[in-house]
Amino acid sequence: MSTVIPFPERPAPDHTTTPRGRPAPVVSAVYTVTETAEILRLSLGTTYALLRSGDIPALKLGGRWVIPRGRLHRWLDDLPTASVEDIDRELAAIERREQRQQRRQDGA
Numbered sequence: 001m002s003t004v005i006p007f008p009e010r011p012a013p014d015h016t017t018t019p020r021g022r023p024a025p026v027v028s029a030v031y032t033v034t035e036t037a038e039i040l041r042l043s044l045g046t047t048y049a050l051l052r053s054g055d056i057p058a059l060k061l062g063g064r065w066v067i068p069r070g071r072l073h074r075w076l077d078d079l080p081t082a083s084v085e086d087i088d089r090e091l092a093a094i095e096r097r098e099q100r101q102q103r104r105q106d107g108a
Helices: 033-040 044-053 069-078 084-107
Strands: 059-061 064-068
Touching: 033 044, 033 064, 044 064, 064 069
Parallel strands: none
Antiparallel strands: 059 064
C-alpha cells in the first residue's frame, strides 16, 4: 500500500522581487545601444554608426545614447518592406560571395 504525502502550501507570488529576493527589474522607457543592437541583430559598431547618422531614432543624454522604446518600434513598423527585386538582388549578391569564397578555397 502506498502513502500519499501532500505538498506544502506555496506562498502567493510576490511580483516586487525576483526568485532570488532581488528587486524586480523596472521596465525602462528607453533601450540601451546594446539592447538595440540585439533587437536589430546588428553589431555594436553598426548600431552606433546608425545612431550617429540619425537613421535610428535616438537621443544623446549626458554623453550616452538612449533609444526611446516607442520611437524605435514605430520606426521599425514604418520601414518599407522588401520588394521581389530587392530580395533577388540580395540573393544574387550572396551567391556571388559564396562563389568567390569557394574559388579561394579551391585555389588554396
